[in-house]
Amino acid sequence: MTELKGALIGCGFFSINQMHAWNDVEGARIVAICDRDPARLKVVGDQFGIDRRYSDAEALFADGGFDFVDIATTVESHRALVEMAARHKVPAICQKPFAKTLSDAKIMVETCRNAGVALMVHENFRWQTPIQAVRKALEAGAIGTPFWGRFSFRSGYDVFSGQPYLAEGERFIIEDLGIHALDIARYILGDVSAVTARTTRVNPKIKGEDVATILLDHKNGATSVVDVSYATKLSTEPFPETLVELDGSKGTIRLTQGYGLKVTNAQGTTTTNVSPKLLPWASRPWHNIQESVYAIQQHWVDQLKRGMEHSTSGADNLRTFALVEGAYESAAKGQTIDVGAML
Ligand code: NAD
Structure with a gap:
């Protein structure tokens, strides 16, 4: 090779x-x-x-x-x-x-x-092992047709010490972190026709919003909530886990804190540990993200060699980026935004 x-x-x-x-x-x-x-x-x-x-x-x-x-x-x-x-x-x-x-x-x-x-956006969150496990369970038909979802990232982690520029922009959490959760929502439940959002800033030391609640109307009729916060102090800090809830016609999927995947359907409930690997150079709690960096870069090479489109190609990412812009516009105007009209 x-x-x-x-x-x-x-x-x-x-x-x-x-x-x-x-x-x-x-x-x-x-x-x-x-x-x-x-x-x-x-x-x-x-x-x-x-x-x-x-x-x-x-x-x-x-x-x-x-x-x-x-x-x-x-x-x-x-x-x-x-x-x-x-x-x-x-x-x-x-x-x-x-x-x-x-x-x-x-x-x-x-x-x-x-x-x-070729152009690929380094949108790595969908490559996380636990997110891949959710998608596989859904594709295997474990819960039938999904009609509702929640993609949640709530944390009190100090991201500003490693990335001081995050405190300085007019925009913060949707553009930096919500963008990943919105991409996961698209990856799991498909493209979106409309977005409605509310934002607030809790931390007085930063310029942008650090809390956002976003409602997505998916084209397939499902509804989902993407909620992100860097102002949430919990007994066990979940950073950097995205928690997922999916309700389907035949059951439910819950990706819980600590990387448990719980699938409930007519056969009962199974709980699987879907923890990411701790790569030799990785460190907790970042290892989930670090493993996904490896996965997306391997995907880049593999698809480039095959001459095939990447999962998060520039063209694909326009549909995630539109949700970011749509969410800011919705929060500013207090209105629901038609995503199709933006693309
Ligand atoms: P950083 O500021 O620490 O690093 C950026 C570097 O780029 C700096 O060293 C700067 O000097 C250099 N640079 C900027 N413009 C340049 C130019 N025109 N030519 C040459 N060098 C230039 O930023 P960071 O925290 O490493 O973030 C970089 C990007 O990674 C951001 O867009 C951020 O959102 C993203 N990021 C992604 C994830 C993820 O999980 N995917 C996590 C953290 C950061």
Whole structure:
């Protein structure tokens, strides 16, 4: 199997997970890195033994010598870097949030399509072992046809110490975390026709909203609630678990705190432990996310080699991103937003 060569742009907080995962992924390795901050470039270059180091992405692309680029910067630079990759005909992975606005995201998808290069958004939450287990149970027909769901992420974890920029944006929880839960809702219950949302800010030290409650009308007639909070103090901190409840015509699924999958139907109730693996480089409680980083990156390589569309392609992610924008618009106007009209 030929090994693909990759370049990573953005050597910040989360890129360490991506670099560890690239070491584990079969069929690819990182040959060059780029960050405009020399200190970050040195930390990641030294830790992972990468000699080709760039402070400027244009210089990286001009030198070339890689088959794909992994863009792990924050959102401000995503459009420019994805367009740069398209210009150089290099397939690209782009971190979430994909873009600053839905119209930017649409242009990025179109640009890559016209250039004939693959584009995948690093939307990793649907790749978590427990979420995959929920989808498998549903697909196996364990609860019949689902008519209601809840996708819940409520925590009091201090995310601001590792990612200080999260305290500074006008928008916070829907754009940063809700985006993952909305993607899971789509992955499990299908696309959405309308979104209604309410938001609030509890933590006075941050600028954006840290609590959101979102109602989704799915195209198949199911209704779901996506509720996210970073202002919820619980006796056992669930970070970073997304809890799932599904009611179907023949039973129910509950993904409970501590990674228990409970399926109830006419045969009774079965409870399975669907804990993620603790990869050698991972650490609790992040291991659930870290394992999904490995899984999505392996998927990137496998699909690229087969020439097939990725589960979270840029085009797919437009439908998740529309829910983010729709939720903010709904909360601002106090109205239900037609998602179809946005796409
Ligand atoms: P960070 O600020 O720690 O790191 C970003 C790095 O990119 C910085 O070192 C910065 O110098 C560099 N950079 C920015 N623009 C650049 C450019 N044009 N050229 C070269 N380098 C540039 O941010 P982070 O916390 O690592 O987050 C990065 C992205 O990952 C964000 O979009 C965030 O939402 C996402 N993220 C995803 C998950 C997940 O589970 N999928 C978790 C955490 C963060």
